[in-house]
Amino acid sequence: MPLYKTPAIILHAFPYGEADQIVTLYTLDFGKVKGIAKGAKRSRKRFGNRLEIGSYVKVTYFEKESSGLVRLSNCDLIRPFAGLREDIHRLAWASYFIELVNEMTAEKIENKPLFRLLAAFLSLVDRGILKDEIQRVFEVRLLSCLGYRPLLDHCTRCQKKLAGEKYFFSPRGGGVLCAPCAANLPGIIPVSLGTIKTLLLAQTLTLDKVGRISFSPQSLKESQAILSAFLRQYLGKELKSKKFMEQINPPNSECGMRNAE
Ligand SMILES: [Zn+2]
Known part of the structure; x- marks a missing residue:
């Protein structure tokens, strides 16, 4: 399974089930990509609180043939853009x-x-x-x-x-x-x-x-x-x-x- 690594901006993120998150990313190298971050709510090490709308991150993911969603394996912060969420x-x-x-x-x-x-x-x-x-x-x-x-x-x-x-x-x-x-x-x-x-x-x-x-x-x-x-x-x-x-x-x-x- 090829692994993809690219800078991305989080367009949308919402919880899925007990521990997962579904995210929409706008990536530098592949355009818009939808994916799932398994265990995102539990794994601070792999995802922390970086899957927030507007965050500028570097993601690693792989594609699963059986699913329309890519599987995110890791997410590192490039720029948090924390100011975006500071006021309404x-x-x-x-x-x-x-x-x-x-x-x-x-x-x-x-x-x-x-x-x-x-x-x-x-x-x-x-x-x-x-x-x-x-x-x-x-x-x-x-x-x-x-x-x-x-x-x-x-x-x-x-x-x-x-x-x-x-x-x-x-x-x-x-x-x-x-x-x-x-x-x-x-x-x-x-x-x-x-x-x-x-x-x-x-x-x-x-x-x-x-x-x-x-x-x-x-x-x-x-x-x-x-x-x-x-x-x-x-x-x-x-x-x-x-x-x-x-x-x-x-x-x-x-x-x-x-x-x-
Ligand atoms: Zn004219």
Whole structure:
């Protein structure tokens, strides 16, 4: 039986029976993997309390032909990201990123850029950097990593470069439309050139600079509208973590989630 060893982020973990745990991992080398950690609740040496949502670990596992679940044999901590579980807002943000990755991916498809994206954004949340911009950048880059990059640098219908001020985003078409091409089309969302440029920057910014990005209030509003509509198309539902986030921090509240870095 081949043994696999890979860095991984815990997407989901729940108890199973007396002593076991079922876990969903996003691994660097093999994408999403579901497994069982036998005796996880008893063996501090092999698993300790490392099988927690958001933990960045190194796992060893083997595949059993008779089961759809891999069998975890060991788990070492790389970064605990303990800050994620320290307060409810950080946990909500981390859960949102984690749920997006879990819902948008199929099992056993390697995607190293997506793994690195998730690790980088969990690290931001772990450090308490909770700005709405971070969510939008995560969404737009997650879409790119999965091959659904929104087309923002020209009109997707007439192919003309963007030069005016007034544009629309078509979730169904996956990109921007100029005003003449958008006329009378259903389901399109108005978007300004400023927001388009901001999202183009968000797609290319190096991950170490993401924490410092800042959107104008208009771009925050518009990017949220277009990215939620675009994501909903692939997800087909509202995510539980998103509803939870809105409950603890309603969109119109002034309770100041724009933390300092
Ligand atoms: Zn056009």
